[in-house]
Amino acid sequence: MQRFHFPIVIIDEDFRSENTSGLGIRALADAIQKEGFEVVGVTSYGDLSQFAQQQSRAGAFILSIDDEEFTPGPELDPAVLNLRNFISEIRFRNADIPIYLYGETRTSQHIPNDILRELHGFIHMFEDTPEFVARHIIREAKSYLDGLAPPFFRALMHYAQDGSYSWHCPGHSGGVAFLKSPIGRMFHQFFGENMLRADVCNAVEELGQLLDHTGPVADSEKNAARIFNADHCFFVTNGTSTSNKMVWHHTVAPGDVVLVDRNCHKSILHSIIMTGAVPVFLTPTRNHYGIIGPIPESEFSKAAIQKKIARHPLLQGVDAKKVRPKILTVTQSTYDGVLYNTETIKAKLDGWVDTIHFDEAWLPHAAFHKFYGAYHAMGKSRPRPKQAVVYATQSTHKLLAGISQASQVLVQDSQTVKLDRHLFNEAYLMHTSTSPQYAIIASCDVAAAMMEPPGGTALVEESIREALDFRRAMRKVDEEYGQDWWFQVWGPDKLAVEDIGQPQDWILQANEAWHGFGKLAKGFNMLDPIKSTIITPGLDVSGRFAKSGIPASIVTKFLAEHGVVVEKTGLYSFFIMFTIGITKGRWNTLLTALQQFKDDYDRNQPLWRIMPEFCQANPRYERMGLRDLCQSVHEAYAKGDIARLTTEVYLAELEPAMKPSDAYACIAHRKTERVQIDDLEGRVTTAMLTPYPPGIPLVIPGERFNRRVVDYLRFTREFNAQFPGFGADVHGLVAETGADGVRRYFVDCVLD
Numbered sequence: 118m119q120r121f122h123f124p125i126v127i128i129d130e131d132f133r134s135e136n137t138s139g140l141g142i143r144a145l146a147d148a149i150q151k152e153g154f155e156v157v158g159v160t161s162y163g164d165l166s167q168f169a170q171q172q173s174r175a176g177a178f179i180l181s182i183d184d185e186e187f188t189p190g191p192e193l194d195p196a197v198l199n200l201r202n203f204i205s206e207i208r209f210r211n212a213d214i215p216i217y218l219y220g221e222t223r224t225s226q227h228i229p230n231d232i233l234r235e236l237h238g239f240i241h242m243f244e245d246t247p248e249f250v251a252r253h254i255i256r257e258a259k260s261y262l263d264g265l266a267p268p269f270f271r272a273l274m275h276y277a278q279d280g281s282y283s284w285h286c287p288g289h290s291g292g293v294a295f296l297k298s299p300i301g302r303m304f305h306q307f308f309g310e311n312m313l314r315a316d317v318c319n320a321v322e323e324l325g326q327l328l329d330h331t332g333p334v335a336d337s338e339k340n341a342a343r344i345f346n347a348d349h350c351f352f353v354t355n356g357t358s359t360s361n362k363m364v365w366h367h368t369v370a371p372g373d374v375v376l377v378d379r380n381c382h383k384s385i386l387h388s389i390i391m392t393g394a395v396p397v398f399l400t401p402t403r404n405h406y407g408i409i410g411p412i413p414e415s416e417f418s419k420a421a422i423q424k425k426i427a428r429h430p431l432l433q434g435v436d437a438k439k440v441r442p443k444i445l446t447v448t449q450s451t452y453d454g455v456l457y458n459t460e461t462i463k464a465k466l467d468g469w470v471d472t473i474h475f476d477e478a479w480l481p482h483a484a485f486h487k488f489y490g491a492y493h494a495m496g497k498s499r500p501r502p503k504q505a506v507v508y509a510t511q512s513t514h515k516l517l518a519g520i521s522q523a524s525q526v527l528v529q530d531s532q533t534v535k536l537d538r539h540l541f542n543e544a545y546l547m548h549t550s551t552s553p554q555y556a557i558i559a560s561c562d563v564a565a566a567m568m569e570p571p572g573g574t575a576l577v578e579e580s581i582r583e584a585l586d587f588r589r590a591m592r593k594v595d596e597e598y599g600q601d602w603w604f605q606v607w608g609p610d611k612l613a614v615e616d617i618g619q620p621q622d623w624i625l626q627a628n629e630a631w632h633g634f635g636k637l638a639k640g641f642n643m644l645d646p647i648k649s650t651i652i653t654p655g656l657d658v659s660g661r662f663a664k665s666g667i668p669a670s671i672v673t674k675f676l677a678e679h680g681v682v683v684e685k686t687g688l689y690s691f692f693i694m695f696t697i698g699i700t701k702g703r704w705n706t707l708l709t710a711l712q713q714f715k716d717d718y719d720r721n722q723p724l725w726r727i728m729p730e731f732c733q734a735n736p737r738y739e740r741m742g743l744r745d746l747c748q749s750v751h752e753a754y755a756k757g758d759i760a761r762l763t764t765e766v767y768l769a770e771l772e773p774a775m776k777p778s779d780a781y782a783c784i785a786h787r788k789t790e791r792v793q794i795d796d797l798e799g800r801v802t803t804a805m806l807t808p809y810p811p812g813i814p815l816v817i818p819g820e821r822f823n824r825r826v827v828d829y830l831r832f833t834r835e836f837n838a839q840f841p842g843f844g845a846d847v848h849g850l851v852a853e854t855g856a857d858g859v860r861r862y863f864v865d866c867v868l869d
């Protein structure tokens with residue numbers, strides 16, 4: 118049987134003392150251990166809020182309230198004050214863990230009500246036997262621990278442990294197959310028996326069916342819907358890429374006009390191709406750091422959208438006034454952490470657009486802290502749109518405690534339209550494997566349960582606090598360096614001096630220099646403080662290159678060799694996130710690694726010494742100094758005016774020559790041609806081209822190459838030849854080496 122370790126934590130200054138008080142508490146500890154529970158005894162709280170973190174490891178707390186300096190007025194008693202602080206730190210995170218008070222001289226009448234209310238009992242020493250008291254505490258601890266598991270995870274643990282023989286797939290039969298070969302055994306030992314015992318197929322009735330949403334799976338989805346303020350929740354075991362396709366396949370049909378954030382994830386573009394929709398794009402702002410800003414509020418107005426429809430090459434002959442777009446999809450939390458006031462968007466489009474879809478792959482945490490106000494799709498006590506059904510798709514695995522591919526679709530019914538769950542499920546089935554991975558379902562279930570307030574609120578608050586502490590630490594380093602260079606963290610100038618500050622501090626105001634997104638509507642956008650873009654020197658927000666500079670890709674390669682892996686790298690910026698898994702150790706290590714970088718840069722250390730792995734892969738840089746390398750890449754960027762080029766190439770409208778689905782169909786009809794970069798102008802692509810950085814699709818199937826895009830690809834080609842190891846990687850480009858030994862780059866286009 119699985120044994121869980123949740124010791125009972127005793128806090129008593131006499132825990133190790135040779136007095137009656139010490140003897141008494143140790144007798145209780147012994148009695149608890151004899152009943153099979155572990156005990157951890159400590160003599161002081163130390164740092165209260167640090168110690169309160171123990172709530173996630175403990176089965177119960179026993180707190181002594183005896184103190185030499187006892188005074189009759191409880192409000193003046195330091196022991197009582199300490200106790201109150203400790204209990205409130207615990208309850209901030211955990212509403213349920215049992216807390217007992219333990220005393221020799223005092224009784225409950227010495228304790229104020231606000232403390233008594235939070236307790237599970239008061240133990241008065243020497244009145245009962247230690248054995249009796251121990252059993253009482255253990256009963257409460259067990260009942261607390263038994264209540265922890267949400268429905269599906271509970272059923273899965275039960276199933277994996279009950280030892281039944283199964284004849285169903287998967288063929289490894291609870292892991293047994295692996296034990297029959299040496300490498301299989303290694304796999305078994307690495308992942309552990311439970312992972313394999315819990316890897317079952319959907320023939321197991323007692324676990325319910327993901328595909329039909331029955332049994333414990335359904336209970337878990339319902340539980341998650343409640344926790345995330347939605348009317349419906351569907352767990353998805355193949356990422357938000359799949360969640361997005363489900364939403365689209367339920368709401369969009371061939372020929373439908375759809376409104377899409379041009380800064381969307383490729384799964385939305387895949388959805389456009391799959392459904393045969395005609396996309397009308399809303400264009401986000403950009404600054405010259407390459408940071409993508411919000412779509413201006415004005416772009417969401419019906420009149421502005423109708424104007425776009427009227428001009429749309431694929432919608433000529435259609436009366437723009439009669440078109441009703443089927444769906445709006447917005448990337449809610451852009452890749453750099455910019456959020457929209459979703460209520461403003463809903464209000465603008467309700468009654469005209471049927472479905473409003475927020476791709477919240479990076480925002481599942483926002484529902485749990487008031488910091489985020491209306492800057493996420495579904496909150497408590499928000500108004501319901503009259504007609505528009507609201508969807509949010511979230512990658513549980515990106516910011517919460519989900520394992521890879523854990524995702525969910527949340528749905529909020531409107532006042533007049535309720536989701537038809539049966540019909541939605543047709544789209545769900547179209548994209549779900551008939552053998553879903555049960556560990557992923559369990560992690561969706563557990564990730565949701567973890568976020569239940571107050572626990573989830575505390576976790577989000579801690580993320581925000583760590584993120585702000587990191588920003589404050591970076592500023593302090595900067596101040597100490599004075600005129601000397603240091604990295605900047607992108608964000609508002611004003612930063613709360615302590616604690617998490619005010620949400621107001623993070624609202625993007627019109628024309629502020631730090632963001633460079635120009636005239637933004639009041640209160641429409643917010644920066645999520647847990648997303649940090651770190652700016653390296655060399656380029657300013659207006660696109661001007663300094664004399665010297667430090668391209669971000671060099672910094673992040675350096676960091677990787679020092680054990681710090683970042684989320685994404687731009688030209689002169691890179692991105693990190695303070696998820697609920699973040700620790701002080703992690704960001705402090707980043708900060709010291711950046712210090713190290715600065716030091717090595719300032720001393721122009723040879724690369725073979727400081728980046729050996731990189732030099733092994735790219736020996737040509739071995740003898741270069743770090744500063745020299747930065748400088749030569751910087752000069753190449755400056756010469757190509759790459760910041761301006763990248764910004765313009767993303768802002769310039771591309772002409773759609775055919776529907777994305779029609780262009781894509783050319784592949785099946787074998788009507789494509791592989792065209793060299795230099796011959797691309799005027800051609801219609803069947804491929805999706807996505808440069809990394811920034812990882813946003815640049816051209817999509819059906820669009821015609823213009824001069825700008827071709828220039829950009831040429832620059833990339835030349836740059837990559839000049840600086841192998843630092844180039845932009847353009848997904849969708851096909852590299853082929855010809856008979857002459859020359860490597861050329863192609864894009865698949867519609868055959869002319």
Ligand SMILES: *Cc1c(COP(=O)(O)O)cnc(C)c1O
Nearest residue numbers: 356357358359382448476478512
């Ligand atoms: C990552 C991402 C997705 C896809 O999510 P997966 O869970 O990786 O499939 C969708 N949309 C956005 C905006 C993303 O960043």
